[in-house]
Amino acid sequence: MNIVVAGFGTVGQSFAQLLLSHKELLKKAYGLVVKVVAAVDSKGAAVSQRGLDLELVLKYKREHGTVAKVPSAGCEMGLTEVIQGVEADVLVEATHTNLTNGEPGMTHIIKALQLGLNVVTVNKGPLALAMPMLKEMAEHRRLALKFSGTVGGGLPVLAFAKECVKGDRAVKVEGILNGTTNYILTRMEEGLKFEDALAEAQEKGYAERDPTLDISGMDTACKLVILANEVLGKRVTLRDVRVEGITKIKPEDIGMAKSLGKAVRLLGVAEESEVFVKPLAIDQSDPLAVKYNYNAVALTLENSGRHTITGKGAGGRETATAIIRDLISIKERLVMT
């Protein structure tokens, strides 16, 4: 399987490392032999139709800050030019999330689908803004558009949901979908002020340098859009979500909830009538009341009731594992057709 990787930051590099360390396992267990024919970052690309030496690409990225410096493979081309010039089966989209217009990921995904490439994205921006359109585009061309890593990082939320809805019908999805805000709220429960809890989350590397997307609730809203489309079959985008973040929560609110046996959590909720993100006080015994940087998603089904999945929601290696999971399912699909 020939792959182009767009974005060679935390996730892109973890993905390359995983391909190196799991090469034999992937071949033996799944018959998956991956050849990365191009890797692209903001400054250029490394391209080789014979397959890049990933050790070398990682070394040059580490030492020179860009893949464009890789000897004999490095160049100044952008993704669009690169995918027009190589033979590839899959684009792995791992550039930064942009909720204004989805770029550069939006153009990368559209271009790849137009050129007949399957797409795996961990970048939720394009999906949050235009998921119904992108899904239709992929379906129309009979190509795969996979996005396990966009919700829950390495936690297989979408695969879990897919299994749950077989022979049943999902009526509601609720989730703690952002580890940063959950960490902040848990630490506030333990007595820290909002600012100190945020600073600690940043120190530990959970929060982005600019944590606005997290604390405003927008990151949760993006993931909720993906769940609402994929699990509930709704056709929604970010515009349809009512969003309230955690910046207005006071320590007194958290203390009051605690004294009543409740925990304040930033919840994303999608059901037939509405899709919203809001801090809510839930029972401490609710499986959704996870602590620190954990994620949890509860699915309510018409016949079998409420099922919850919890686990660590983000991280480069965890998210790279989700990419591998998507590649395996594309491989299985290619074999079947």
Ligand SMILES: NC(=O)c1ccc[n+]([C@@H]2O[C@H](COP(=O)([O-])OP(=O)(O)OC[C@H]3O[C@@H](n4cnc5c(N)ncnc54)[C@H](OP(=O)(O)O)[C@@H]3O)[C@@H](O)[C@H]2O)c1
């Ligand atoms: N990190 C996580 O735990 C996690 C979990 C789930 C989902 N995600 C999502 O995964 C995506 C990647 O996350 P990350 O943590 O790896 O981000 P990151 O470290 O900031 O990496 C982003 C990469 O995109 C590259 N880039 C920027 N503009 C580009 C362009 N026009 N063409 C090609 N590449 C371009 C950057 O290039 P330079 O290296 O040259 O700056 C960088 O390599 C994001 O959308 C994020 O929301 C991340």
